Amino acid sequence: MSTLGAIFKSFSGIHGFTRSLDNLSHNLSNINTPGFKGKDVLFRDMASNTEGAGVRHSGEKLRFTQGDIVSTGRDTHLAIDGNGLFVLTDGDKKVFTRAGQFELKNNKLVDSASDLAVQAIKVDNLHQQVLDISAYQYQPPKPTTSISLSGNLKADAPVDSVYPAEDNSSELSFEVYDNQGGKHKFTVSLKKIANKEWQLFVKNSNDVDMLKDANNKIKFNVGGLAIDSKLEFSIKDLQGNDQTIQINIGNGLQGITSLTGAQSKALVKVDDGAPKGDIKSLSFDRHGYLEITYTNNEKVKPYQVLLANVPETQLESIGNGMFAASENAEITYGKPNNGVFGVIRGGSIEQSNINMSKEFAEIVVVQRGYQATAQLINVTSQMLEELYNSTRGR
Structure with a gap:
């Protein structure tokens, strides 16, 4: 040398x-x-x-290797616990990231650093597309179609007995929604008119009975169970359209009964219906499903976050926490918590x-x-x- x-x-x-x-x-x-x-x-x-x-x-x-996962409290922040990469796109090309610092911009979930859109799977058609909630800004009103009566009417009560009693301060009331999301309040009372037979009253806020005389009777069999019959009433929406609401009374012991030895105590349950709902909150579960909760307590899950698996030897760091795949990279797409892909931790990010x-x-x-x-x-x-x-x- x-x-x-x-x-x-x-x-x-x-x-x-x-x-x-x-x-x-x-x-x-x-x-x-x-x-x-x-x-x-x-x-x-x-x-x-x-x-x-x-x-x-x-x-x-x-x-x-996996970085530590920490909570940020931001609903749109996501972390992958396990294998996989988030898929970002600008429409022409795809890049990948583990950063997960996402935010909603113009109703699209985008990477905060680059504004590239996050790819997801549309639940109803399984197509890969940008996670865009423009079509889910509000939940349309759902009209009430039925209510249900349950509880018991004392079988040995004298004829002309009224429930709730007139001296009883507790009111048996319920609220329903029309086709436009308008709310209507009603009160219910029952009067014994014969053995094993009671008359039903449904009154609006103006004390007008909504039931016709020929369609307001509840009859019970020898066992004290309601004999199912068609009871209904109608309301009008803001445009004057009629809307029929069914009254369910008979479902065995789960419906309204008339038994001896039990005090009268009835309940009214509104089976469906909801007003118009605006977005209240967003969240992602471990499977990557986006759940939107509305102010009317309705919920939808329109998207599932898309993940990709790319051999690390076929990835190149391009800055902003993003990676580009080589030209002939072996890219596999899939769903979180499925196969080789890890689970999603919502409201969190993966650290370095x-x-x-x-x-x-x-x-x-x-x-x-x-x-x-x-x-x-x-x-x-x-x-x-x-x-x-x-x-x-x-």
């Missing part, structure tokens, strides 16, 4: 340690970057039988996977290596100076 060769080898070491230090500084500077994946610098030795022997930089490898202790340990190794290699250059330089001086007769 020549003296100059030793200098060239030492310079290659200096270059390698500089690349390592540069990579370590990049990793540590992103220790608080959500979804950041550290890199490891790869080196290879050069042929030792050549004057150019030493070390060469042969590339970098993404470190795709950088281990500070490990990085600082690497820095110490690089520093010592750099010092040793620099000392080699210094020693070799002194040897060359001695050689130079000897040729001058010193």
Whole structure:
């Protein structure tokens, strides 16, 4: 080995340690970057039988280990616990990320840093598309179609008994919704008119009975169970359209009964109907389903977040916490909590996977290596100076 060769080898070491230090500084500077994946610098030795022997930089490898998941309290923030990547698009190309710092902008779920739209699966047609809630800004009103009576009317109560009693301050009332979402309040009372027969009254806020005389009787069999009959009444919506509401009275012991020994206590349950609802909250479950809750307590699940699986050797970091796949990458798309894909943690983000202790340990190794290699250059330089001086007769 020549003296100059030793200098060239030492310079290659200096270059390698500089690349390592540069990579370590990049990793540590992103220790608080959500979804950041550290890199490891790869080196290879050069042929030792050549004057150019030493070390060469042969590339970098993404470190795709899982980062810690922390809660942020933001409904649109998502983290993947396990394998998978979120899919982002600008309409022409797709990129991937683990960052999960998403927000709603113009009713679309987008990456906060790049404004690229998050891809999802439309639940009703299984198509991949941008998660867009424009069509789900409100829930249309649902008209009430039926109410149900349950409880008991005392079988041995005298004829002309009224429930609730006139001196009873508790009111048996209910509210229904019309086709336009308008709310209508009614009160219910019952009067015993014969053995095993009661008359039903449904009165509106103006104390007008909504039932016709021929359609307001509840009869019971010898066992005290209601004999099912068609009871109904009509209301008008804001446009004057009629809306019929069915009154369900008979479902065995679950319906209205007339039993001896039990006090009178009836209940009215509104079976359906809801006013117009605006968005109250958004959330994502472990399967990646977006659930929208409305002010009328209605809920819908229109989308499921799309995940992708790409071999890490076929991914390249392009900044902003995003990765691009190589041209012939083997990309697999799927649903969270299914197959190889991890679960979704809503209201959370994945932190950087950088281990500070490990990085600082690497820095110490690089520093010592750099010092040793620099000392080699210094020693070799002194040897060359001695050689130079000897040729001058010193």
